[in-house]
Amino acid sequence: MTASNGKQGGTHGPERPGDRGQKPEDPGGGLLMGRPFGVPVYVAPSWFLVAILITWIFGSQLKDVLPELGAARYLVSLFFAIAFYASVLVHELAHTVAALRFQLPVRRIQLQFFGGVSEIEKESESPGREFVLAFVGPLLSLVLTGLFYGAMQGVRAGTVPGVLLAGLMVSNLLVAIFNLLPGLPLDGGRMLRAVVWKISGKPMTGTVVAAWTGRALAIAVLIGLPLLTYSNELSRGGGGVGTGAITDALLAAVLAAIIWTGAGNALRMARLRERLPDLQARSLTRRAVPVSADTPLSEALRRANEAGARALVVVDVNGEPRAVVREAAIVGVPEHRRPWVGVGGLAQDLKPGMRVSVELAGEDLLDTLRTTPASEYLVVEPTGEVYGVLSAADVERAFVDAMAKPAH
Numbered sequence: 001m002t003a004s005n006g007k008q009g010g011t012h013g014p015e016r017p018g019d020r021g022q023k024p025e026d027p028g029g030g031l032l033m034g035r036p037f038g039v040p041v042y043v044a045p046s047w048f049l050v051a052i053l054i055t056w057i058f059g060s061q062l063k064d065v066l067p068e069l070g071a072a073r074y075l076v077s078l079f080f081a082i083a084f085y086a087s088v089l090v091h092e093l094a095h096t097v098a099a100l101r102f103q104l105p106v107r108r109i110q111l112q113f114f115g116g117v118s119e120i121e122k123e124s125e126s127p128g129r130e131f132v133l134a135f136v137g138p139l140l141s142l143v144l145t146g147l148f149y150g151a152m153q154g155v156r157a158g159t160v161p162g163v164l165l166a167g168l169m170v171s172n173l174l175v176a177i178f179n180l181l182p183g184l185p186l187d188g189g190r191m192l193r194a195v196v197w198k199i200s201g202k203p204m205t206g207t208v209v210a211a212w213t214g215r216a217l218a219i220a221v222l223i224g225l226p227l228l229t230y231s232n233e234l235s236r237g238g239g240g241v242g243t244g245a246i247t248d249a250l251l252a253a254v255l256a257a258i259i260w261t262g263a264g265n266a267l268r269m270a271r272l273r274e275r276l277p278d279l280q281a282r283s284l285t286r287r288a289v290p291v292s293a294d295t296p297l298s299e300a301l302r303r304a305n306e307a308g309a310r311a312l313v314v315v316d317v318n319g320e321p322r323a324v325v326r327e328a329a330i331v332g333v334p335e336h337r338r339p340w341v342g343v344g345g346l347a348q349d350l351k352p353g354m355r356v357s358v359e360l361a362g363e364d365l366l367d368t369l370r371t372t373p374a375s376e377y378l379v380v381e382p383t384g385e386v387y388g389v390l391s392a393a394d395v396e397r398a399f400v401d402a403m404a405k406p407a408h
Contacts, residue, residue, distance in 0.1 A: 030110065039096050039106045039118075041089065046113035054081040058167065065163055080164055084171050085111055087144050091175065092116045094140040098133045114258060115175070122363070123273065127198040127206070134190035141176035145169055183214030185262030207270035214263030222256035225249075275402040276362035284398055285358065285379045285388040286310040290319065293344030297333055300325070300343045311389035313378065314347045323347035324354070324376040324389050348374065355380055358387045369395065 030044040059077035066073060092109045095118040099106050107119040124130040148169035155161045180188040189210040197206035226249040288311035291300045300312050312325035329346035348354075353372025358379050360368055369377070369392060379387040 030112075036093060037096060037100060039100075039109055041109045042111070044110055044112035047085065047111050050113055051078070051081040051085070054084065062163065065158070066160065069160070076160055076164065080167055083164070083168055085116075087141070087168065087172050088116045088175065090144060091137045091141050091179075092118045094136040095120070095133060098136045102129050102133065104133075114255070123203070124194075127194040127203075130197065131191050131194035134187040134194065137187050138176040138179045141172045141179070145172040145176065148172065181217055182210070183217035183259065183263065184210045184266040185214065185259065186217075189214050189263070189266075204270055204274055207266060211263040211267040211270075214259055214266070218256040218260035218263065221259065222252050225252035225255075273363065276366070278362075278402045279365055279395060279398055280361040281356060281365055281379055281390055282358045282361075282387070284394050285390045286394070288313045288324075288386070288389045290315040290321070290386075291325075291343055292317075293323075293347070294342045296339050297330065297341045297343055297346065298338040301330075301338070309388075311376070311391075312343055312347075313386065313389060314344060321350060321378055321386055323349045324378055326375050327391060327393075328375060348376065350378055354378060356390060357382065365395070366399075 030042040030047070033041045033043055035041070055074055055077040057077075058080050059074040062069060062073040062076060066076075069076065088111060089109070092111075096106050096109060099118065099120045102124065104124065105121045107121050109118050110116060120133075124133055148165050152162060152165045152169065155165065157166075179186050180191075182192040183189040184193065184207070192213060193203075193206035193210035195206070196209045197203045200206065229248040287307070287309040289300070289304050289307050289309045290313050291303065293314050304310065304312060311327075312330075313321050314323040314325065316322050323344070325343050325347045333341050333346070351372065351374075353368075354374055354377050356365075356368055356377045356379055358381055373392075375392050377390045377392070379390045381387050
């Protein structure tokens with residue numbers, strides 16, 4: 001139930017620069033339910049398991065509260081599970097609307113095991129925006145809590161509507177409280193990050209503090225929840241470890257694992273962004289020589305060697321660039337055949353998006369290359385003059401090298 005930055009799913013690493021962009025209907029996201037505000041909403045397969053679990057648990061509780069329902073209580077419980085996740089969706093839509101308001105692209109919303117996540121693809125520009133972006137989710141959950149409480153006043157207690165409204169009120173209150181806990185990846189952790197960022201002036205400092213607070217929170221949940229349940233059983237005169245204590249221990253372990261993993265992912269993504277400025281198109285671009293399409297490959301390579309260049313650009317009769325010669329295609333031509341092979345047959349025509357600015361760097365550079373997947377790109381000056389050729393393989397190697405550097 002958080003707004004996450006970057007391509008996380010909190011869970012997977014950055015795409016390679018030459019990889020194909022994500023399809024709108026992402027099969028890895030689960031079942032596509034709709035596109036509110038233009039953002040796809042997916043229901044992950046794990047949600048169905050949780051919905052079944054909620055239906056079973058809530059239905060078992062209704063046996064004592066509404067015994068006259070009989071087996072129909074499980075239909076009421078299923079409605080509660082769906083209504084609860086609709087509330088979670090409202091929570092995530094609050095993050096999404098705030099992100100779009102701040103002109104931050106949102107990749108998708110995914111409802112999954114233990115809540116949902118809004119995948120926001122860029123960092124907030126200021127700690128104030130970061131705080132607002134994180135706070136609106138719990139705020140909407142608190143608003144829903146108040147709305148369900150108000151609706152309860154208009155129905156009779158002990159009826160199906162009364163029980164459903166009470167359950168939704170309590171569940172939304174718990175969602176708000178849980179997400180306000182001050183540790184990443186929860187919304188409260190992002191709020192803490194924003195506060196530390198504001199005080200220190202360094203977003204990385206805020207991330208480190210909030211991530212380690214999240215890890216401490218994970219340990220507290222892992223140990224504290226089972227101890228609390230066990231203490232309650234002892235206070236009621238129970239002996240030994242009951243089913244409730246075992247269930248809560250398993251729940252605590254799952255929650256702690258989610259929080260610990262999320263905090264670690266947030267820390268890794270922050271360190272990644274800290275190093276991304278090292279990726280600069282200007283420094284990674286290969287010098288290129290212009291050649292006509294009918295130039296033999298051997299002659300083109302001779303000219304490149306004389307000029308100290310490592311790339312070839314195919315130009316027309318007016319000297320305008322029309323294609324870039326693929327390095328992989330050059331390697332695939334045996335040396336004895338190179339005098340008989342024209343470079344035009346080894347080139348990739350320049351498509352929209354394959355001309356990139358020499359000023360691109362960091363995340364903007366990676367986003368540009370993801371938009372138009374290719375092996376080579378023509379790099380141009382702001383004036384339109386050709387600067388050289390950028391290889392996606394060079395960017396990938398530079399990315400790996402940047403990740404291997406020790407953190408600042």
